[in-house]
Amino acid sequence: MGTLRKWVQALFFFLSNGYWAFPFTRTIYQGPLKVICAPGLNCYSCPAATTACPIGAIQQLLGGIRLTLETGQFYVGLYVTGALGIIGATFGRMVCGWACPFGLFQELLHKVPSPKFRIWKNLRAVKYGLLVSTVVLLPLFAVNDFGSGSPWFCKYICPAGTLEAGLPMLLMQPALRDTLGVLFAVKAVILLGFTVWAVFSSRPFCRTACPLGAFYALFSRVRLVQLRVNGSRCNGCNACAQACPVDVNISQSPRHPECILCLSCMTTCKSGAVDLEIGGIPFRGASVSCRKKIGPASPPP
Amino acid sequence: MRITPFIVIGIFLLLMLIGIGVDEPSRVLKLSTQVCLACIGIG
Numbered sequence: 477m478g479t480l481r482k483w484v485q486a487l488f489f490f491l492s493n494g495y496w497a498f499p500f501t502r503t504i505y506q507g508p509l510k511v512i513c514a515p516g517l518n519c520y521s522c523p524a525a526t527t528a529c530p531i532g533a534i535q536q537l538l539g540g541i542r543l544t545l546e547t548g549q550f551y552v553g554l555y556v557t558g559a560l561g562i563i564g565a566t567f568g569r570m571v572c573g574w575a576c577p578f579g580l581f582q583e584l585l586h587k588v589p590s591p592k593f594r595i596w597k598n599l600r601a602v603k604y605g606l607l608v609s610t611v612v613l614l615p616l617f618a619v620n621d622f623g624s625g626s627p628w629f630c631k632y633i634c635p636a637g638t639l640e641a642g643l644p645m646l647l648m649q650p651a652l653r654d655t656l657g658v659l660f661a662v663k664a665v666i667l668l669g670f671t672v673w674a675v676f677s678s679r680p681f682c683r684t685a686c687p688l689g690a691f692y693a694l695f696s697r698v699r700l701v702q703l704r705v706n707g708s709r710c711n712g713c714n715a716c717a718q719a720c721p722v723d724v725n726i727s728q729s730p731r732h733p734e735c736i737l738c739l740s741c742m743t744t745c746k747s748g749a750v751d752l753e754i755g756g757i758p759f760r761g762a763s764v765s766c767r768k769k770i771g772p773a774s775p776p777p
Numbered sequence: 778m779r780i781t782p783f784i785v786i787g788i789f790l791l792l793m794l795i796g797i798g799v800d801e802p803s804r805v806l807k808l809s810t811q812v813c814l815a816c817i818g819i820g
Contacts, residue, residue: 506810511802520809521817528809532816536808537801544804555801558793565785630816642817652819663818700782756779 477743481574485583488516488575491526493640498523502648513559515567516576517688519630522640523648530560531611531688532630532637539615539625546623560691568699569692572682573736578636579682583721585674594723595677599684600734606633607687629687632659635667636681678721683734693733702753703730703737709749716741716750726750 492514495505504523514520514527521532537544537553544551563571572579586592610629619625630637642660646652673680682689705727717725719740724732726741727749742750752759796802 504810504812508806510809511806513805519817521812528805533805533808536813536816537804549804550799551801551804553796553801554792554799555796555805558789558791558796561789561792562786565782565789627813627816630813631818634817637817641812642819645812645814645817645819652814655814655819660818695785698781698785700786755782 477739481738484574485576485580489577489580492516492518492577493522493524494526495524498644498648513556515563515571517578517634517636517686518576519634519637519640521637521645523644525640530556531634532627534560535611535615535625535627535630538612539619539627541616541625542619542623560688561695564692564695565698566700567692568695568701568737569689569733569735570699570701570737571692572679572686572689573738576682576688577640578686579679579736581639582670582674582679582681585671586678586721588675590675592678593676595680595683597723602684603686603690604693606685607690611687632663633666633685635663635670638663638667678723679736682736683722696731696733696735700755701737703735703739703741704751704753704758705730706749706751709747710745711747711749713746715744715746719744 495507498504504521505526507526509526510520510528512527513530513533514525517531518525518527518529519532520527520529534553534556537551537556541552567574606629610633614628615625617625618628638660642663646656670681670685703726710727712727714725714727716727717723720726720735721738721740722734722736724735726732726735730750737752739752742752
């Protein structure tokens with residue numbers, strides 16, 4: 477299952493960043509695919525990006541809402557919110573575990589041999605605050621003299637934007653280096669901070685600061701794809717909790733908002749107590765294939 | 778069979794269709810094909 481997930485992550489990375497002509501054109505992809513919102517966090521100013529970042533798009537739409545309404549255009553973010561909601565209600569944070577390029581980046585960093593530390597659980601709440609404040613309220617209400625708001629999360633925080641767009645643009649267009657100021661330095665420090673943190677802790681940005689992950693987490697109880705723990709099979713060994721990259725004890729809380737459905741728990745569980753269900757219907761194929769690899773299920777206690 | 782996910786998906790599908798109806802995708806396309814340097818902390 478882990479290998480399949482890596483392949484899917486790589487596939488989504490290349491689907492989201494499939495414009496490899498940028499070293500020659502020295503600009504970003506400007507084709508029609510950019511009307512599609514990427515499921516994961518992937519900056520659309522990245523030279524290789526082939527899709528739109530939903531978080532960037534929603535901030536831009538909310539920031540320009542006054543101007544567009546004045547001109548009779550009803551661009552209030554319904555298309556982007558609708559697309560995100562469909563993804564969220566179907567997969568929820570499974571997107572974080574399977575389709576987010578920045579999640580993959582952090583996972584690879586975490587493979588660097590080093591002491592590993594857990595993340596303080598209260599920091600999980602920060603991402604919800606960032607979603608409400610920097611993605612919705614500030615772009616909507618902190619406006620300039622022309623009534624236009626800024627994409628606060630992209631502009632002041634997003635390390636994915638710094639990594640995928642800021643740094644490549646500086647490499648491609650050296651003249652831009654003269655325009656760098658304190659803002660870019662702050663963003664570079666944020667990127668560096670999360671990069672180093674990801675070596676020592678699993679997915680720190682996803683768990684503490686990602687507004688897209690926070691949005692998808694809102695669907696944890698109603699999403700179509702869920703994990704299910706069979707209490708009669710669970711022997712309480714806690715192997716699932718130890719295998720979980722986001723420190724969730726799935727046997728106690730199978731619909732936990734932090735769960736990214738990486739299915740490490742299902743692969744690890746020797747008693748076959750963890751199953752995947754789609755719309756309430758058990759999808760046993762996945763757990764059976766896992767158990768074939770690790771051996772027969774132990775009898776229930 | 779759980780019905781709630783399908784209801785939620787239906788609601789967001791409706792939102793997306795309204796967004797398409799008011800031509801919001803063209804605005805998204807326009808935004809995403811331009812490099813906003815200020816948005817990535819440059820300039």
